[in-house]
Amino acid sequence: MIQGALDNGMRVVLLPDEGPQVAAIYLWINVGSCDEPAGFEGAAHFIEHLVFKGTEHLAVGECAGKIEAMGGDLNAWTGFDETMLHATVTSAHTADAVGVLAEMMRRATFDATELERERGVVIEEIRGGEDDVGLVVGEATYATVWPGDPYGRPIIGTARSVRTLDRDALIAFYRSHYVPANACICVAGHFDAAAIRARIEQEFAGGPPAPRRDHAPRAEAVRGGLHRIRRKLDTHVVRVAFIAPCATDVAAPTFDLLAASLGGCSAAPLVSALRAMPGCFDASVDYEAESRAGLLVIEAHVAPGAEDRALNLITETLAGITTHGIDRGDLARARASLAAERRFRRQTVDGRAHEACFYQELFGDPGAWRSYDARVAAVSDEAVNEAAAGVLRAEEAAIIALTSKRAKLAPSWAPSARSAMPTGMVRHRLASGATLLLEPDESPIGAIRIVGLGGQLSETARRAGRAALWTRTVARGGGGLSADALGRAAAGLGGSVGAAAGRSSQALRAEFPAESFGSGLELVLHTLLDPTFAPQEVEQARAAMLDDLAARDDDPGERLYTAVWAAACPGHAWGVDPAGTAASLIRLNASALQSLHRGWARPENLVVAVTGDVDAEYVKSRVEYAISKLKPGPLAATLAPITRPTEPRRLSLRSARDQAHLVVAWPGLGVRDPRAATLDLLIELLSGQSGRLFLELREAEGLAYAVSAESVEGVVGGLITCSMASDPARLDEAERRLLETVGRVAAGEIRADEVERARAAVLGAVEAELQTAGARASEAAFAERYGLDGAQYRTLLHRVASVTLPQLTALAAECLGTPLVVGRLAPR
Template structure:
């Protein structure tokens, strides 16, 4: 018979080279992949038998053959096969899995025939010498013992035994000490005869060879290989799991090994690409959700990961974690760690990841495939794997086609389908020195985790009101405010929390300003430069926010980059590293700014007033800090402060622009939901002093002009009286206001004079400010007092009030044009518990105020007998200490 006379040949296109697949007359599948990338060839023989095809009395026999087939043949003695390969500069090895056994040689392509000869000889003519078998079984016993000494392997096997009750995947590939001890040559040879037949095998060649030459060599060494048609073993199917399965064991080990699994379909199933994406998002790399939350933020584990194991038949989705019990932290107890791991895992069934996460996962999966083809050995392995697992080496193309189509909704769907409570299996291997963990407690942890996630589900069908607003209180997460505005394809978002100057002390003054600058100087995922480049490449902007009462982060960008921007936004807030060298740089710059303020007499005057008026209250501190506080601050202080401030339950996130509500809710849940986050108490804040008589403070400066601030107690932020005070401010200020007309135009006391409220949550001030010549100080102070007294004797007229209302309402409406302004305003109003819609009612509130309302505020707060005056003046100017007594 002529070689190849009856071959049925099919050609597959596999970029950048072609794959040829055909079947010999004896039923042997041949796959040839020529590629000239290097003068190397990989020769594989795959046998479609693994440990899952064994009878109970054969447990471990598939693995025994991996050891024995290189132990000599009729032509080659023990060790000669390996020596021949190594003398040709190659290497030979094998592996066994649940589904198949693979024997492979990698060597210079000039010795390809040698490789095929040796593989064919080993596969077809192994001698199975009884003495060699006895020695090799001893080696396998040592391999079993080594596995028993590896807690990670023991825990994983424990998980398989728990997850599978019927399917042979529950049994160890290597067998057991008892089963291996029972084997003899007859058992090994009978197994070989049953499974090692051409129709159950595939030869794979990849590398630098000519196709015709390879076909001829395969025919020469495998064409006359005889054997019956293979009768595949019918494996028992695993029944559907209907409840949580657990196994808790103890050993003399140092740390806990937690393993969780969920049944998933076989490798060829259409859901596998989405499950692979889910495994990357959940537990692969430093950007993985479980790593960021469980390991990095909550510090519950030393290591955590997830993976999707998809063999020829139904596989498992894994989550694994290793950790040590800390007796000082109850949350490191195994039952609690399991609960937290499952809470974050189950949550993916309710919340879709964002597109950025999906793209990141897809890129990683595709890159693994590409990198795997860098070597000829990797290329051959990939071809053989798909042939044996899916029955078609071209299945890889279908897999990646499906992978490219995976959407965030697909990832959520497979999570909801497979990562279910009743599909959960748990194995815990813990140190015998720790308290024993009961199966019941593990079951309860799983049930509690599932119940918590179900209880915390946010209605994804949130509907905007007539003004485009939605407010969502996310359990274990922030309060979210969304206003949809599709007029322009942009968005702006803010994450805000109580903080700022109000949360500082004399020793930490300036902390919030430094932290706001440092937030974008690098994260655990992105360097400062990488972050800046990524943000700028999307024409976006991001920066920290620090004020008198709040701290936060803001970002603005184009709608088409919303997911990418949100990923960066969350990464900065959750993962800012605040590097030491950047801290030193920013602190140095802030010290320079602080010193430069001494050249600004108005700024020095304000700080003198604030110290006096607010006393021990933090509003008294310079917002940039002091020389002493900045010198003593450390980067670790900033990290500790940030860890408290970004507590999800205390955040308000506001998003305004061309965004989708449901998707935004999902993103916030994905990045900012943290069950069991410890509550952070507000620091004790000293009250501001009260003044029962006029108070004067002065400070000489080496300057030409004098600066004066006269201040009065004022209503707190958010009160109706504060609205009235704004109208009073407008009556006094501006070029048509009383102060400008009387003190500038008529008396020529200053170039600029204005009123300005300092509105706070604990204390507020209403100030009048003026810069004047030193010789006019007394006239300016008396002029300010006269205008305040005039307010009391001649309250604002209806005309003045109407003008002030029109001015304020118009300015307010103009100021809310930009998404960024609205996101900030809505967020702060919600944070201060005034309601996010408060700014929308501004015009109505002001319009409703009457002259009587203003007069009551004037009478209550603007009392010249409680006036605090701060004056900075040239050194040679003398200030009358009795200036306020007249």
């Protein structure tokens, strides 16, 4: 670590290493919503948008375009007390990325036309947030606890406040607050430290002093009471918030451990009690530590009518904890889980850069994470229990209930007392018919993926959602261990076991610290051989899926996307809703899940990939032995080809939401098609912040708040989709312009500079993705099972670099001609 400061006071932290050819640049600016004067709410977030809209030397879209041309990604966010601009690029472009961030922080032009266009985008973002349950209940919590305080205001502002933000006032605020003396820059990854330090000095020298942060005194927090928000929703949320220390408080490590003990893993006492309750679909416990305030928050998502039961269960569980203390086993698992979580975060350059900024600006030392980890490790069990007894008093809890208008809460309820790149892959064809891929390296994390064909290919209309239900239940008990016992065992080892399912496959997955990987491997293999599918776990997971279906109206874009897939793949498993239907989910039970599991867990259907600092011989012997115990059975997946619609189809859906969405689908490629790298470039050319769709439809014309393109490739074919969220009054125009934009690409109107921008972005994304052991294991396992070479991800960079413009135009002409489906959703 190299740290210091420029003459103007700007803090500089460099974290060079010899890892993958990727670097992250994080620019932390000490300005957020709490710095906004009254009547100026939302200014910091608005400015975060505007710095992307042109600078003295870069036109609209060029900031993102340059970063993507460097093989990178550019993003930003605004908090209560800080704004972060950050980019991740391939190592050769680190210095130039520093220059782009300097342009954004120091030389944004606030073009009047772009400002008005972006004002509309932000207002549309605020409107969209009204249907985001997490955002609504989060903002309501802070408004309830700190009324009249900057922490009680929405970071994004309100539609009314954003409409009144004056350009001159915004420029004055920008010039006084977004200055080097008020910022910290951290660079992490593979780069030349001397060269980057010189570039930072060149770009950030000079400037005015940092502004005085004249925050009003912290308002007295409101403790206790029940506060209701009424919305027309199918899922209700209850939140219980307790005042907690801020991030820099000496007690913060104790509260990190307290939150982890209550809800850091599925076996934690409070979360496990809530999730076992009928009518509760999900639960969590979080320590939300800001720089000057903190909350410990318990949240439960419940069915209408279950609010009282959830609140009473929280009260009863906390009463037991404050009286008798937290079980030492739960505390031990929380310590392991918290330590592992922080280690996982430091695998990537982004994680390390963000962490260094945080500790530099809040603690004055970018390396303070080491002492913080030591302080967490030194917290005694007694200290955690004392904190629980002192804070978790129900009479001081602020209760926030997000319910529908018809829901009633019983009035009788009241509160009472760094990782190396792979060095070599070895493929083993096991006697059972399975394939084992072993790729030992120096990663501190060991990862395993067990992949087989299945997923949506195992679905029919009658059993729709079976694979999704499998993912929620297969790791909830196995090998004689209950769900709680398995969760406690995994958390105690500092890792986790989970599952995933997609269009063509399904998988078990797990990561554990290298030193406990052997024991973690045994948990995964127990899950593979003998999943429990306990009826109560199946029923709870099914109830959660039914609740998700009922809430589909709260996400009209997802509803339309699902309908477009059904229209593009008529009569095929891919046209079935992967989330299931109310009728199909009711039919599913433990027997149906066992049948699916047996059809998937056939030895000849499985590829096992293991990466990280693991004992290869031990892994091989244990995997070989375990898979030999599996019994062959009929393959669950049906590999029938897709029959496409003979004529373009149009869908028209309606929603109660004041939103409009558009999804257009074209035929894509199968996963085995050798032109996969060309397709990656084509999708990137359309999407991204400097892609055709974003620049033309969002930036130039303001037609969409969100616009994107994606491709899904599977063993039976593929589908390309473009999606937009638009103003309902402009939906016809949005459809016309999207089809025109894509049509020009299909006609071969592709510039060489666009191709190079897309190429750099894809290359950078690959470099960044493959930093973690889990990502490498996933790439290897899925490729191998799809009939490709499990080690092919190593050659992906070369294949992307080799794509030519004629190849790209030929593929665009083939795939992006007449759409298969045009789907529209508008207000009723």
